[in-house]
Amino acid sequence: MGGHKNAVSKINIPIEVEKIINDLQNENFEAYIVGGCVRDNILGIEPKDWDIATNAKPEQIKKIFAKTVDTGLAHGTVTVILNKKHFEVTTYRIDGEYKDCRRPENVFFTDNLLQDLSRRDFTMNAIAFNEKYIDPFNGLQDIKNKLIRCVRDPAERFREDALRMMRAIRFANQLNFDLESKTFAALKKNVELIKFVSIERIRDELVKLFFSDARKINLLNESKILQFVNYDFYKYLCDNLNEISKKLLRVKKSCDTIFSVILYKMKPKDAYSLMKFFRFANKTCDSVRKILTYLNVKISNAYDVKKVICAIGYENFYKLLDVRNALEIFDNAKDILQNISGDCIFIKDLAVSGNDIKFLGFSGKEIGNVLKYLLDIVHKFPEKNSFDELISLAAMMK
Ligand code: ATP
Numbered sequence: 001m002g003g004h005k006n007a008v009s010k011i012n013i014p015i016e017v018e019k020i021i022n023d024l025q026n027e028n029f030e031a032y033i034v035g036g037c038v039r040d041n042i043l044g045i046e047p048k049d050w051d052i053a054t055n056a057k058p059e060q061i062k063k064i065f066a067k068t069v070d071t072g073l074a075h076g077t078v079t080v081i082l083n084k085k086h087f088e089v090t091t092y093r094i095d096g097e098y099k100d101c102r103r104p105e106n107v108f109f110t111d112n113l114l115q116d117l118s119r120r121d122f123t124m125n126a127i128a129f130n131e132k133y134i135d136p137f138n139g140l141q142d143i144k145n146k147l148i149r150c151v152r153d154p155a156e157r158f159r160e161d162a163l164r165m166m167r168a169i170r171f172a173n174q175l176n177f178d179l180e181s182k183t184f185a186a187l188k189k190n191v192e193l194i195k196f197v198s199i200e201r202i203r204d205e206l207v208k209l210f211f212s213d214a215r216k217i218n219l220l221n222e223s224k225i226l227q228f229v230n231y232d233f234y235k236y237l238c239d240n241l242n243e244i245s246k247k248l249l250r251v252k253k254s255c256d257t258i259f260s261v262i263l264y265k266m267k268p269k270d271a272y273s274l275m276k277f278f279r280f281a282n283k284t285c286d287s288v289r290k291i292l293t294y295l296n297v298k299i300s301n302a303y304d305v306k307k308v309i310c311a312i313g314y315e316n317f318y319k320l321l322d323v324r325n326a327l328e329i330f331d332n333a334k335d336i337l338q339n340i341s342g343d344c345i346f347i348k349d350l351a352v353s354g355n356d357i358k359f360l361g362f363s364g365k366e367i368g369n370v371l372k373y374l375l376d377i378v379h380k381f382p383e384k385n386s387f388d389e390l391i392s393l394a395a396m397m398k
């Protein structure tokens with residue numbers, strides 16, 4: 001097996017990873033770091049996680065290490081825990097038959113690293129490293145040229161697993177790479193197949209894309225891929241993508257703030273439906289709706305600030321400020337916030353309770369209405385939040 005010795009740059013491997021590789025080799029198995037961590041290392045990016053590939057079978061891996069978790073035994077993945085850190089050790093494998101453009105249920109183990117590398121999606125993700133690079137598809141060269149190129153025939157690879165098209169576009173954005181011309185041509189021809197992929201997997205790629213600096217965001221439109229995911233979203237992005245991508249650079253990265261910036265021209269209820277369509281957590285969908293509802297509401301004094309916080313909660317309020325800042329909707333809400341600390345904001349902060357109001361002879365819905373009325377007065381005049389004052393105000397309503 002040919003390979004260049006440290007062809008691009010030296011790889012800084014954590015001691016735990018070295019130990020895992022050594023332990024496997026001491027039992028006469030092969031072991032390499034592989035995939036995203038090799039790619040990121042070459043690019044000078046700190047890898048999020050370290051994946052190790054080996055010809056040892058899962059049961060053999062488990063025998064060698066004291067602490068393991070059966071992460072995906074059927075797929076050959078065992079998580080090895082060392083110094084409380086997790087490392088995925090995966091047996092060399094070949095994927096089984098692909099049905100409906102999705103990754104196969106069945107995988108087959110193999111003893112051959114090259115076969116394992118050849119099932120991987122892009123040349124930059126199909127490099128193994130152990131003292132030297134094993135790079136059968138010239139991934140090093142592609143990384144140097146900032147190119148995303150499918151391993152083997154791109155059309156075939158996209159037809160096998162259509163998510164790879166979203167991954168290609170996501171990586172292009174994250175890494176600021178281009179799609180190699182044959183890969184891009186095959187992608188454009190096959191975009192329709194994305195409809196076979198689950199919304200959650202597409203969403204996860206979109207989230208990664210938008211969390212990055214998104215420097216190749218036009219690929220989303222050019223490829224037309226979203227047309228086959230959600231036509232309304234596709235149309236909306238086509239109309240607004242350039243201005244959105246600039247605004248995205250200014251927002252703090254969380255799903256709800258990012259998607260509020262992306263969807264800022266939509267009606268809150270339509271944005272909410274779209275978030276639901278992408279199966280985001282209820283809390284995230286809800287935050288986007290609330291942020292967009294208050295996006296253009298005037299916030300110019302303490303009363304306004306309290307009203308908005310009361311309506312959407314502190315967490316969403318801070319997110320709203322981030323989003324307004326990204327959209328250049330400026331106000332002095334942050335300064336105002338400092339002057340209202342300790343003021344009553346929510347009904348639960350009132351100096352009277354529902355029971356106190358009931359005692360005055362109110363019942364049912366009236367109680368809530370009285371409390372809301374009192375809260376509004378207290379928002380305007382914080383000094384009125386005392387038991388006696390509020391009881392006498394409430395009594396006047398009787
Ligand atoms: P990230 O930094 O986003 O984790 P990654 O390249 O590590 O990027 P993973 O999804 O963690 O991506 O996958 C690890 C490796 O598994 C990839 O580098 C690639 O070699 C392979 N791989 C992942 N998804 C696919 C796929 N859909 N088809 C073929 N190979 C894949």
Ligand code: MG
Pocket residue numbers: 036037048049
């Ligand atoms: Mg990874």
